[in-house]
Structures are given as C-alpha cells and as structure tokens.
Amino acid sequence: NLVLFSTTMVVLLLSSIVLTQAQPRSWSAFQASKELATKLSRNPQTFPHASTDYGHIVHKTPVAIFNPSSVSDILALIHFSNSLPNPFPIAPRGKAHSVHGQAMTKDGVVLNMTNLNSSFQNGLGVLVSACDGKGPLICYADVGGGQMWIDVLHASLERGLTPLSLTDYMYATVGGTLSNAGMGGMSFRFGPQISNVLELDVITGKGDLVTCSKEQNSEAFYAALGGLGQFGVITRARIPLGPAPTRVKWLRLLYNNFTAFSRDQEHLISFSERNDIATADYVEGMLLLNQPPLDLLFYPASDHQRVTSLVTQYGIIYILELAKYYYNNSQAHVNEEVAYLLKGLNFVHTFVFERDVSYEEFVNRVYPLEQMLRSEGLWEVPHPWLNLWVPRSRISDFDEGVFKDIVLKQNITGGSFLVYPTNRRNKWDDRMTPITPDEDVFYVVDFLRVAKTFDVVDKLQVQNKQILRFCNDAGIKITEYLIGNKTHQQWVEHFGPKWKLFADRKTEFDPKKILSPGHGIFQ
Ligand code: FAD
Numbered sequence: 001n002l003v004l005f006s007t008t009m010v011v012l013l014l015s016s017i018v019l020t021q022a023q024p025r026s027w028s029a030f031q032a033s034k035e036l037a038t039k040l041s042r043n044p045q046t047f048p049h050a051s052t053d054y055g056h057i058v059h060k061t062p063v064a065i066f067n068p069s070s071v072s073d074i075l076a077l078i079h080f081s082n083s084l085p086n087p088f089p090i091a092p093r094g095k096a097h098s099v100h101g102q103a104m105t106k107d108g109v110v111l112n113m114t115n116l117n118s119s120f121q122n123g124l125g126v127l128v129s130a131c132d133g134k135g136p137l138i139c140y141a142d143v144g145g146g147q148m149w150i151d152v153l154h155a156s157l158e159r160g161l162t163p164l165s166l167t168d169y170m171y172a173t174v175g176g177t178l179s180n181a182g183m184g185g186m187s188f189r190f191g192p193q194i195s196n197v198l199e200l201d202v203i204t205g206k207g208d209l210v211t212c213s214k215e216q217n218s219e220a221f222y223a224a225l226g227g228l229g230q231f232g233v234i235t236r237a238r239i240p241l242g243p244a245p246t247r248v249k250w251l252r253l254l255y256n257n258f259t260a261f262s263r264d265q266e267h268l269i270s271f272s273e274r275n276d277i278a279t280a281d282y283v284e285g286m287l288l289l290n291q292p293p294l295d296l297l298f299y300p301a302s303d304h305q306r307v308t309s310l311v312t313q314y315g316i317i318y319i320l321e322l323a324k325y326y327y328n329n330s331q332a333h334v335n336e337e338v339a340y341l342l343k344g345l346n347f348v349h350t351f352v353f354e355r356d357v358s359y360e361e362f363v364n365r366v367y368p369l370e371q372m373l374r375s376e377g378l379w380e381v382p383h384p385w386l387n388l389w390v391p392r393s394r395i396s397d398f399d400e401g402v403f404k405d406i407v408l409k410q411n412i413t414g415g416s417f418l419v420y421p422t423n424r425r426n427k428w429d430d431r432m433t434p435i436t437p438d439e440d441v442f443y444v445v446d447f448l449r450v451a452k453t454f455d456v457v458d459k460l461q462v463q464n465k466q467i468l469r470f471c472n473d474a475g476i477k478i479t480e481y482l483i484g485n486k487t488h489q490q491w492v493e494h495f496g497p498k499w500k501l502f503a504d505r506k507t508e509f510d511p512k513k514i515l516s517p518g519h520g521i522f523q
Helices: 001-016 069-082 148-158 172-180 217-224 258-274 301-314 328-342 359-363 364-375 392-410 456-475 487-508
Strands: 063-064 090-095 109-112 126-128 139-144 161-163 199-204 211-212 232-243 247-255 282-287 317-328 352-358 387-393 415-421 441-448 480-482
Touching: 069 090, 069 109, 069 232, 126 148, 139 148, 139 161, 139 352, 148 161, 148 172, 148 359, 172 232, 172 301, 199 217, 211 217, 217 232, 217 487, 247 258, 247 328, 247 359, 258 282, 258 317, 258 392, 258 415, 258 441, 282 301, 282 392, 301 317, 317 328, 317 392, 317 480, 352 359, 387 392, 392 415, 392 456
Parallel strands: 063 109, 090 109
Antiparallel strands: 126 139, 139 232, 161 232, 199 211, 199 232, 247 317, 247 352, 282 317, 282 415, 387 441, 387 480, 415 441
C-alpha cells in the first residue's frame, strides 16, 4: 500500500506540474493507469544517479524515473504524456555515458532503458539469429535498445560471430550509440554503427510503434539513426554480424611528424577502398604529449624510458594504432600481412610496438583502463570533452593551430586525445540524421578530457572554446559530435542546410516535442 501510495503521489505530482498552465484534469484519467504508476519511481537513492552523467558537468533533476518492464510500458508512458494538455518531457537514458546532459530532463521523466535488459521475452535482450542462407549469407542479432554492446558481443561470440563496427567503449547501450553515430577504428571499413543496422523498432514521440528499415517506413528509420533520441525511442535494433576472428595483432607505431603520420593513416584506410589483399581491420591514432601523466600502459616497462625521452625531445608524438585480425591457425599468414601493411610507412623505425591478444581483449581494451581509473577515483570525475570531425583537407592546419599552438603550449593536463581518419564515401547515407564534413575522408578528433577539480574544468572549457574559435577564424568547417546543452539557434547552425529536414521530422514523429529534451534543441 505504501508503494502504491508513493507512486500515486508521483503521478499526482507529475500531473500537477504539467498541468500548472493547463486546464485541470480529473484524477480518474490517471487512475486508469495503475500499471504505469507502479513503474514511476522517486526513490531518493536513484535520483542523484539520474541527475548526472559521465560528464559530471550538467545536472538536472527529473520529477520521476520510469522503469519499464516491457515495450508496452514505454508506449503507455508516451501516450500518457501526449494525452495531457501540457505534455511532460521524457528523456530516454541508456548508461548515461553522455557528457553534456543529453540523457537528462528537468521537470520530466527519465526513461531508464536498461531496466528492460533481463530477457528476450519482452522483445528485448540479445537474440542471435541463425544465419539466413538464402541469397547472401546474413547473420544478425536482435537487440534491445537498452542493451550494452558488451552483451551483444558476448552473445555473438558464442556463435563465432561479432558485430562489424564497434566503438572504443563496449559499455554504452545500443540505443545510445545509434542515437549519435557510433564511431571507431573500424568505421573506415564498415561505416559508423548507424550504417550497420538492418531494422529498428522505434516508439515515436507520438506513441506509434514502428518497425522500420531501408525498405519499410524508411523515413522513421533514417530519422532515428543518429537522431539524438529526438524522434523515437529505439526498443530493438537488428545488427548484422560477421565471422569473429580469434586473435589480433595490435600495433602502435610512433611518429614525430604529423604529415607522415596522417599520410600513413590515410594510406592504410585506403586499402579497404581498393580491396587490397591485406586490409587493416582497425586504424586509429592518438597524441602523446610532453605533459604528465604520459599514457604508457601499452608499452613494456623496459621501453618507458625511451618513449618518454622521445616525447621530451619532440614535445608531441603521434601514435598510429593498427590492428590485424586472424584465426588461431593462421599465425604465419598474419605476420606476412602485417609486414605488407607496414611496408613503406614512415614511423620512427625503432618505435614499433606489438601485442598479440584475443579478439575480445582487443575490442574490450578500454575496460582495464576504466578499472584502473575507477580504483584511482578518476572515473566519476568531470569530463569536459570536445569531439570534432575535421575535413581531411584541413587536418594539417588543425594540427598546427590546435595541437601545437593551443594544446601543447598551454600546460593543462588530463585525458587523452584521439585523431584518426575515416572514409565517408560509400559508408554514410545522407538520409540518416547526422551531418558530416563534406569530403570523402574526414578525421575524428576527440579531446577526451579528465578534470580532477572544477577550476580545471573551467580551464579546459575555455580551451575548448578557443579551439572552436580557431576553427571558425581559420575557416575550418568542423562538425561537433556528441554535443548537448546548446541553444536552439546553435542547433539550427549545427544542422545548417539539414535543419529543415530535422525540424520537419520532429513535427512528423514528435510534434509535442516530448523526447530527449537534454540537448536543448527545441526547448
Ligand atoms: P546515454 O548517454 O544514456 O544517451 C545518449 C543519448 O541517446 C540521449 O540523448 C538519450 O536520450 C538517447 N538515447 C539513449 N537510449 C536511447 C534509445 N533506446 N532510444 C532513443 N534514444 C536513446 N562514442 C563513439 O562514437 N565512439 C567511441 O569510441 C566512444 N567512446 C566512448 C568512450 C567512453 C569512455 C565514453 C564514456 C563514451 C564514449 N563514446 C563514444 C560516446 C558514447 O557512444 C555516447 O555517449 C553514447 O550515447 C553513450 O551511450 P549511452 O547508452 O550511455 O547513452
């Protein structure tokens, strides 16, 4: 009775908040949905968690947290909001690995998608299909939107299969990365994760449950891919799978020269376009700066001193990270392929490091780092990230103006910096929601900043603004990625010529502008 009383109070509270400017509503309308009321929680222990994210910079307290146990529950919640004269906002939330409050809402309801993960009986969980042998062989997994990629990986590996395009971090949800893009070192071959979806189930902001794909309800499909949660809640995604390798040759090549580094990265990603005999399976890159702490985890302890000396000598070192997959019985062959890939590359030849790891260890490589940072109290700290896509034609200017002139010169430490090219041509469909630089190749540049204290947050945010200002002044047409907490006008500028399509889709799928208010797009 107590539970029923408190949840009833939540519904009353919600209705009173949303009805403040609207006509009074009779209580009977809410009582009809006792089922809904029992899933709305205001448990004080879960509130702080729902009011922050991995960024730990934006904080918004919702009115309640909704813990669905089926797709029908989500439908009921969205219908409930739509039924009110002044609907309340709903923020779908995966693992809240956003950094700008994207999965939060003030005065609305956080929709806890991970509550659905227990079984496939409710249309959720991870179900790896038998491969369809008619026509081209297609294997896939049907995955609940709140499921983490690590769960998709594990279920797939049991059948000797794997998703084709993975991000660096496996503990984000499928709905979360598909609402952005899902970029990683495999995107140059297969495209981002949003290019690797066969079908979706989406509950639109209007409350329609739509099964969609390239062929069926394609407008909803393309809108939801990279759609920032604006058009619908992704409750199921059908993800294509390929054969899983067993082992990985994982290499890092050190460069003291950006031109050579980026030329070699672009050379490696062009292999996949040419269908060459040996194609790298993964290409990324990062900066090693002459600022403590140096990330030396990858390198044998006996090499730390000479790597540190190299960084001290040049101030900035670029690391090309490369992976080549293989099967247990093809070790000799993979060595030849790696040698072929390295032929003609211009890294500092005495600075090549190689590890031989299992496929799972490779794709889950951030996990040990997470454990280490957690043990040092450096995981749940502010992360004033800046994530950019830079057109290939201007990446050298970016290196000079940003890496060397801003980041290296200002002695503000913390975090890591990624820089790697990806193929856009043939890998992106412009009907999907995100915008990209308008070139065949663009660079992913991630300033993955970690701040131990708030005065460092301020300094890093000032530096982020300086970087954006530099790009603007130098005419470098960057695209910001993983953004949130912007003004409506900034969003209009972000989408540019695609804004009209974006706004039209919002009108079509979420006309009352209920979903994902954390971005600030329509608020
Ligand atoms: P949340 O933060 O919970 O939500 C993100 C957005 O998606 C919100 O707007 C939310 O409302 C919406 N949303 C969530 N679930 C759904 C759903 N089911 N339906 C509709 N909308 C939904 N990104 C990359 O591209 N590449 C990387 O390599 C990469 N590495 C990362 C490493 C770390 C350590 C971290 C913390 C993040 C990284 N990210 C990377 C970013 C990450 O992919 C995104 O922040 C992603 O959104 C996180 O997923 P989530 O489940 O935590 O989503």
